[in-house]
Amino acid sequence: MNNTQAFIREHRQRFLEELLELLRIPSISADPKYKGDVRKAAEKVADHLKNAGVQEVEVCPTNGHPIVFGSHVVDPSLPTVLVYGHYDVQPPDPMELWESPPFEPVIKKTKKHPDGAIFARGSCDDKGQLFMHVKAFEALHKSGELPCNVKFMIEGEEEVGSEHLGKFCKANKKRLACDMILISDTSIIDNKVPSITTGLRGLTYLEVEVTGPNRDLHSGVYGGAVANPVNILAQMIAALHDKKGRITIPGFYDDVEVVRKSERKAMNDAPFDEKSYMKDLSVDQLWGEKGYTTLERTSIRPALDVNGIWGGYIGEGAKTVLPSKACAKISMRLVPNQDSQKVFKMFKKHFESLAPKSVKVKVTPHHGGAPAVTPTDSLEYRAAEWAMEQTFGKKPLPQRSGGSIPIVALFEEVLKVKTVLMGFGLNSDAIHSPNEHFGLFNFYKGIETIPYFLHRYSQLKAK
Ligand code: BES
Ligand code: MN
Ligand code: MN
Secondary structure, eight states, X not given: OHHHHHHHHHTHHHHHHHHHHHHTSOOBTTOGGGHHHHHHHHHHHHHHHHHHTOSEXXXXXXXXXXXXXXXXXXXXXXXXXXXXXXXXXXXXXSGGGOSSOTTSOEEEOOSSOTTOEEESTTTTTTHHHHHHHHHHHHHHHHTTOOOSEEEXXXXXXXXXXXXXXXXXXXXXXXXXXXXXXXXXXXXXXXXTBOEEEEEEOEEEEEEEEEEOSSSOBOTTTTTTTSOOHHHHHHHHHHTTBOTTSOBOSTTTTTTOOOOOHHHHHHXXXXXXXXXXHHHHHTOSSOOXXXXXXXXXXTTTSOEEEEEEEEESOOSSSOOOOBOSEEEEEEEEEEOTTOOHHHHHHHHHHHHHHHOOTTSEEEEEEEEEEOOEEOOSSSHHHHHXXXXXXXXXXXXXXXXXXXXXOTHHHHHHHHHOOEEEEOOOEEGGGOTTSXXXXXXXXHHHHHHHHHHHHHHHHHHHHHO
């Protein structure tokens, strides 16, 4: 382990430069215009794996974006850890809010990152974090201290719902065979308060379309007599929550797991400063379901949010128009034991029932995924806890996260193994937002911690 840590210290600068190069590729999976760049990023990741010394590396085509697979077997009798990550990124817009171009990484100091942070789309989610694994592997391998077999599965469609990953997993069960899955695509509470993610919310993502008259109308000639689909959509959306901040879809909460008081107490004991949370977001008041704290509302309780809404005239100046259509993209975050498809059906039925006869409604599913909860008494968790304690000097706290990585539940189902969510980002790193960044402290802390984890896990597993 000493050689590994020395190797990391010696090659710090190169590791960073290599990451910056990967961040310059605009691998935006949602936008077909960037298909070539997504492929380029896959090939770059594959090259890095090869250069790190991974024995078998392949860029596997799918009907969507490719999956980078790597496998390195030291000894078949040793345990195998499968690292999952994603090299695709969210679209960078709104562009005008970026202080530096999203695909031209720069390093700047911030309050939370006094040692500097890398500003670029994908720096934290997830190129920076997946790259920690590539570099940790390189350091271990080149120092002759790799304690176990390591596989990599780095996909390019996470940000658009991992459409082709499930099929790939089912078709490659043997190749993907492993003892556990390790993912760094989540956050820690604070650089001084390490934590391990023990839960992810599920997701139902859909789109609604409300149609009124068969064409845009003059809002003076027709206004007041014909239902305006934008007005109607606004009313329908407003009706999805009640005054207590609860979602009004009948049956929505039926399957929601009731979390034990003791667990809720432990959750709320975690350091969390609501004032600075509000200040960071420039909001004067928080909002949410009555009877739950902010930490609970973003982890053990479901949520419904409009992600985008459009209709009518949104160009410069004014145009008097009564639009024909209004649309919205809506997501629901799910918790155990809610089912994504069941929730979609409930939503559709309810939403349709909210529509007056003056409009027609179409509800179309996008993607979804199941929630996931990981145990804190498993050998895998204990290894992660020990590893973080070595490098942070403090025992990490378990914390459920509000985000989703839908494929995690599927891994358990198909590959029948446990997952450890050992992420190193901060919630304030602005993932999916303009000016996304990843702390240098966090990047290097990840590279240092992963070898400790692999060692401890291999030890515990061998016993
Ligand atoms: N890495 C995130 C998920 C995440 C972020 C988990 C922070 C925990 C803390 C992931 O890339 C992501 O953005 N997932 C999407 C879902 C996907 C289906 C588009 C999400 O949560 O919106
Ligand atoms: Mn991610
Ligand atoms: Mn993401």
